[in-house]
Amino acid sequence: xxxxxxxxxxxxxxxxxxxxxxxxxxxxxxxxxxxxxxxxxxxxxxxxxxxxxxxxxxxxxxxxxxxxxxxxxxxxxxxxxxxxxxxxxxxxxxxxxxxxxxxxxxxxxxxxxxxxxxxxxxxxxxxxxxxxxxxxxxxxxxxxxxxxxxxxxxxxxxxxxxxxxxxxxxxxxxxxxxxxxxxxxxxxxxxxxxxxxxxxxxxxxxxxxxxxxxxxxxxxxxxxxxxxxxxxxxxxxxxxxxxxxxxxxxxxxxxxxxxxxxxxxxxxxxxxxxxxxxxxxxxxxxxxxxxxxxxxxxxxxxxxxxxxxxxxxxxxxxxxxxxxxxxxxxx
Amino acid sequence: xxxxxxxxxxxxxxxxxxxxxxxxxxxxxxxxxxxxxxxxxxxxxxxxxxxxxxxxxxxxxxxxxxxxxxxxxxxxxxxxxxxxxxxxxxxxxxxxxxxxxxxxxxxxxxxxxxxxxxxxxxxxxxxxxxxxxxxxxxxxxxxxxxxxxxxxxxxxxxxxxxxxxxxxxxxxxxxxxxxxxxxxxxxxxxxxxxxxxxxxxxxxxxxxxxxxxxxxxxxxxxxxxxxxxxxxxxxxxxxxxxxxxxxxxxxxxxxxxxxxxxxxxxxxxxxxxxxxxxx
Numbered sequence: 001x002x003x004x005x006x007x008x009x010x011x012x013x014x015x016x017x018x019x020x021x022x023x024x025x026x027x028x029x030x031x032x033x034x035x036x037x038x039x040x041x042x043x044x045x046x047x048x049x050x051x052x053x054x055x056x057x058x059x060x061x062x063x064x065x066x067x068x069x070x071x072x073x074x075x076x077x078x079x080x081x082x083x084x085x086x087x088x089x090x091x092x093x094x095x096x097x098x099x100x101x102x103x104x105x106x107x108x109x110x111x112x113x114x115x116x117x118x119x120x121x122x123x124x125x126x127x128x129x130x131x132x133x134x135x136x137x138x139x140x141x142x143x144x145x146x147x148x149x150x151x152x153x154x155x156x157x158x159x160x161x162x163x164x165x166x167x168x169x170x171x172x173x174x175x176x177x178x179x180x181x182x183x184x185x186x187x188x189x190x191x192x193x194x195x196x197x198x199x200x201x202x203x204x205x206x207x208x209x210x211x212x213x214x215x216x217x218x219x220x221x222x223x224x225x226x227x228x229x230x231x232x233x234x235x236x237x238x239x240x241x242x243x244x245x246x247x248x249x250x251x252x253x254x255x256x257x258x259x260x261x262x263x264x265x266x267x268x269x270x271x272x273x274x275x276x277x278x279x280x281x282x283x284x285x286x287x288x289x290x291x292x293x294x295x296x297x298x299x300x301x302x303x304x305x306x307x308x309x310x311x312x313x314x315x316x317x318x319x320x321x322x323x324x325x326x327x328x329x330x331x
Numbered sequence: 332x333x334x335x336x337x338x339x340x341x342x343x344x345x346x347x348x349x350x351x352x353x354x355x356x357x358x359x360x361x362x363x364x365x366x367x368x369x370x371x372x373x374x375x376x377x378x379x380x381x382x383x384x385x386x387x388x389x390x391x392x393x394x395x396x397x398x399x400x401x402x403x404x405x406x407x408x409x410x411x412x413x414x415x416x417x418x419x420x421x422x423x424x425x426x427x428x429x430x431x432x433x434x435x436x437x438x439x440x441x442x443x444x445x446x447x448x449x450x451x452x453x454x455x456x457x458x459x460x461x462x463x464x465x466x467x468x469x470x471x472x473x474x475x476x477x478x479x480x481x482x483x484x485x486x487x488x489x490x491x492x493x494x495x496x497x498x499x500x501x502x503x504x505x506x507x508x509x510x511x512x513x514x515x516x517x518x519x520x521x522x523x524x525x526x527x528x529x530x531x532x533x534x535x536x537x538x539x540x541x542x543x544x545x546x547x548x549x550x551x552x553x554x555x556x557x558x559x560x561x562x563x564x565x566x567x568x569x570x571x572x573x574x575x576x577x578x579x580x581x582x583x584x585x586x587x588x589x590x591x592x593x594x595x596x597x598x599x600x601x602x603x604x605x606x607x608x609x610x
Contacts, residue, residue, distance in 0.1 A: 073444050075605035094446045102444035108437035124355045125445035169441065 025087065027052050027177055027208045028072050033081035035067050042067035044232040046081070050210060054203035056219030056240070057212040059229035065212045066105065068229065069181045072210070073102045086176060098126060101170030105181040105212075107162055111155030115146055115165045118154060119172050126173035140172035141165070144198060160191030167198070178202065180211040184218050189304040189315055196221050215317045216243070217297050251277055252293035254317050256300060259310030261286040264303065271299070293317075352447040356455025361462055364425055373424060374466070377417035381471040384410055385478050392482035402479060404492045407472055408571040411502055412564070417467045418510055423531055425463055426514035428524030429456045430603065435522040443605035453515070453599050460511040469503035494572065502567045509563065509588055516595035519602035535559060552577040555584070562587045 028050040035043040043064045059065045070076040071083055074090040074097075082089065088096050109118050120137035128136055141150045144164040149157065154165060163183055170178055180199070184192050199222045203209055213219050219226055220240050228235040228243065236243065258264055265286045268276045275291035290296045297315070304312040364370045384406075391401040433439050442452060476499065480489050489495075517534075518527050542558035555561040555577035562584035568574070569581045577584075 070606050073605075075440060075443060092448070094448050097444060097446040100444070102441070104437070104440050104444075106437050106440075108441045110432075110436050110438065121359060122441065122445065124359075125352050125442065125447050127351070127446065 025052075026050055027086055028210065029084045030068075030071070031082045033071060033078045033083055035071060035076060035079050041232050043071065043078075046232075046234050048227065048234045048237060050227070051225065052208045053225060054199065054209045054211065054223035056223050056226040057210060057229060058214065058216060058219050058226050059212075059235075060214050063214075063229045064232040065214070065229055066181060067232070069179060069210075069212055073100065073179055098173065099176040101173065101175035101178045103163075103166045103170040103178070103180045103183055105185060108166065109154050109162075112153060114151050114153055115141060115157070115161075115168070116150040118165065119169050122169045123172045128173070136172050136174075137168075140168040143171065144168045145194065158188075158191075160187045160195075163187060163191070163195065167195070171202070176208060178207055178209045178211075180209065182212055182214075184213060184215075186314055186316070188311075188313055189301040192218070192315070193301055216240070217293055217317075251289045251291050252296070252317065253287060253289050254293065254296060254300075254315065255285060255287050256312060257285040257314040258312040259284075264300075264309050264312070267303065267309065268296075268299070352445070353451040353455035353458065356447075356452060357458035357462070360429065360456065360459035364459070364463070370424065373417075373421060374463070377414070377421065377467040378471065380410065380413050380417075381475065384475055388475065388479050389482050392479075392484075402475075404495055404498075404571060405573060407475065407495055407499055408502075408567065408573060410475060411468060411472055411499070411506070411567065414468050414471070415506070415560070415563075418464055418506060419535065421463050421467060422460065422510045422514050423528045426460045426511070427518060427528035427531065429459060429515060430518040431521050431524045431527050434519070435524075439603065440605040449600075449603050453603055456515055456518075457511055460514065461507055464507040464510060465503065468506055469500065472499045472503060498570045498572070502570050505566065505570075505588065506563060509559075509592060512592045512595035512599075513559075516598040516602075519599055553579055555579045556587050559587075559591065 026049040028048075030046050030048050033043060033046045034041070046064075046068070057065050057068065067076065071078055072085055072090060074085075074093065077091050084090065085096060086099055090096060113121070116137055119140055120133050123133045123136050123140075124130070138147065138150070141147050144167050146161060146164050146168060149161060154162065157165065163185075167180065167183060170180070183199070184195055187195060196218070199209060199211060203223065209223075211219065211222060224240045225238070226240045226243065227237045256264060261281060261284060265279050265281070265288075268279075268288060273292075273295065275295070276288055277291060278289040280287040288296065300312065300315055303309045384402075387397075387400050388402060390397040391399075433442070439452075443449065473496075476489070476495060480486060513534075514527075514531055517530050518524070521527050521530070539558045539560055542555055542561055545554045545557065546552055555565065556579045561577055561579075565575050565577050565579060565581050565584040566588060568576055575581055
């Protein structure tokens with residue numbers, strides 16, 4: 001299969017003034033951007049134009065997603081090339097950060113502070129006075145359904161709550177562009193569904209969002225516009241549906257960490273429509289290979305919501321499937 | 332019970348311009364320490380020498396039998412020297428975690444994705460330590476000078492020792508800036524405040540110990556430039572128009588101090604980043 005079958009192959013350089021495919025000004029433009037760390041190349045001659053709206057940045061671990069995220073948030077300087085965000089260079093341009101909200105993948109907070117204190121302290125860096133900062137922090141925490149836990153110390157938060165408090169700090173100053181690095185990483189199915197809904201809502205509210213993940217189904221549930229990245233190059237950009245047809249040809253491996261993995265496994269085996277092809281057990285987890293990942297994810301969410309199968313703590317997909325598709329695409 | 336609006340609302344208020352964020356960092360840091368009782372106790376302890384000196388000044392001005400305790404220019408030099416102990420303690424207590432704790436919490440990448448330049452972040456952190464150190468050196472020494480004038484009821488002492496104002500200011504600033512920059516640089520090197528504190532204490536004592544050993548071997552104080560504390564003493568002696576206590580030229584000592592500050596700034600420039608790049 002050649003890359004011609006993919007919506008837009010990103011080998012064509014775009015200029016910062018190039019309109020996005022939707023005909024509106026691009027929110028992020030990269031022109032021949034490369035980033036290397038000593039002898040290791042993180043991003044290789046990338047030229048891309050990200051349109052307004054929700055865009056998914058998809059690629060396996062080590063593909064260059066985080067490097068791309070760090071470049072477009074101005075935390076790294078490109079070794080070569082130029083990046084513009086909202087029409088302005090991002091590097092050493094602090095005033096552009098009034099318009100950008102960044103949610104990093106790693107936990108990044110003081111656990112002894114409460115969620116409210118943390119978000120309020122950070123929004124003050126956006127130039128809000130104390131009263132406005134307090135109001136904005138409360139509003140942001142409410143928008144991520146965290147107001148009830150706002151007075152609790154972050155150290156006592158669950159993984160999902162930690163992700164949401166990070167999103168609240170990214171959103172609190174009302175930015176035009178939200179950049180979310182693996183926001184669903186390690187979340188339980190309910191938290192995952194809630195977060196996906198939030199991201200969709202923000203997109204509908206007129207925000208531009210760039211969200212990274214290595215799981216296609218997560219990205220697909222948020223947006224149809226994706227950027228595929230692999231080996232430090234943008235492999236393709238455009239509509240997700242054409243990519244997923246290719247992906248569905250490959251069985252999908254999903255890791256479920258749960259209180260009762262055996263019971264969950266039995267339930268899947270009893271339902272042939274889930275197309276479970278193999279199962280492997282680890283302490284406190286089951287690893288399932290399925291031919292129908294969509295149906296599988298929906299079933300896991302239903303099971304978690306029903307509460308009949310004990311706690312389902314984590315649902316993740318290893319990179320193998322995506323990697324296989326990338327290899328398939330670049331042949 | 333109030334029900335919060337769940338839909339998104341755009342912020343309609345004002346925003347401070349870029350360039351003032353260092354003040355927010357500084358205030359947040361200062362308030363963090365002022366809320367700690369242990370630190371307030373430490374600050375109070377550092378004021379005791381000031382109160383003792385103030386009593387001495389008052390006694391010598393108002394009680395003829397205590398006239399022999401009347402201060403001269405070197406009294407202010409000695410006061411600053413005694414305050415070095417408090418400078419050391421406060422530098423370790425306040426400074427060790429200033430950047431190390433942010434690095435431990437991965438907070439730098441969040442801070443630097445806000446309208447905050449790296450230089451502003453460093454300036455804010457520097458301001459925290461600078462403020463407290465100035466409070467135990469510059470402020471009480473200048474206040475003592477003011478008290479001396481007030482207790483005497485005339486400007487004679489000040490007129491005869493006018494150089495004391497710049498001497499106190501420059502000496503205290505040198506002491507405070509050296510401690511602040513070196514400690515901040517060390518704090519940026521680690522994620523553990525405890526380790527940074529130990530490192531600072533170690534470096535301070537180690538350089539003094541090396542000088543002590545070399546002095547014992549050679550019998551000369553020409554190598555006093557090795558000791559950071561001795562460098563400061565040497566330069567401050569010159570600023571107060573006193574005979575330098577070591578054989579090292581004071582220019583060499585000053586060069587070491589300026590060099591240490593320059594190296595610290597260079598370390599801070601390399602280490603204070605949202606993303607740590609390991610090549």
